[in-house]
Amino acid sequence: MNITIRPQRPSDANRFFEILNNDNFVYFGARPKTLKEEIKFLKKNTAWRKNNFAHNFSIILGKTVVGACGIHINQHRTFIGEIGYFVDEQYWGKGIATQAVKFLEKLGFGKLKLNRIEILMDPRNKASEKVAIKCGYKKEGLMKKVVFSKRTNTYRDCYLYAKVK
Numbered sequence: 001m002n003i004t005i006r007p008q009r010p011s012d013a014n015r016f017f018e019i020l021n022n023d024n025f026v027y028f029g030a031r032p033k034t035l036k037e038e039i040k041f042l043k044k045n046t047a048w049r050k051n052n053f054a055h056n057f058s059i060i061l062g063k064t065v066v067g068a069c070g071i072h073i074n075q076h077r078t079f080i081g082e083i084g085y086f087v088d089e090q091y092w093g094k095g096i097a098t099q100a101v102k103f104l105e106k107l108g109f110g111k112l113k114l115n116r117i118e119i120l121m122d123p124r125n126k127a128s129e130k131v132a133i134k135c136g137y138k139k140e141g142l143m144k145k146v147v148f149s150k151r152t153n154t155y156r157d158c159y160l161y162a163k164v165k
Contacts, residue, residue, distance in 0.1 A: 069100035137161035
């Protein structure tokens with residue numbers, strides 16, 4: 001299954017809103033309350049890219065937006081990036097997230113000149129853990145209460161996987 005990855009657009013908001021508000025979509029912390037909120041978020045991408053804060057992309061299969069991925073740059077240690085991704089439930093288990101991570105890694109270690117890339121994931125998210133392992137990331141440990149979930153209004157533990165250049 002070959003995907004296309006392109007910069008996110010405000011016109012992707014409907015699909016992202018739909019994907020992120022799926023009740024089975026429990027491991028990704030973002031859940032926009034309104035379509036307007038999602039559009040507002042997507043409109044920030046140009047400035048984030050320009051300031052080397054975040055590089056966010058839409059994942060396309062055929063002509064359908066099936067997910068998103070991005071790499072956020074640590075603003076205190078600009079040689080470190082954190083990869084994130086999500087895929088619509090209908091497309092889980094098809095290698096799409098793996099392709100997205102490989103794309104982001106090439107961007108991170110190449111054009112962005114990062115020295116380290118991290119992936120944080122909920123310990124229960126076995127699919128995401130398989131993606132990290134398949135892409136050659138090494139588990140460095142369990143980080144306690146490191147991610148805030150707007151869905152549950154709580155702090156969550158995460159596994160830390162990383163790869164260095």
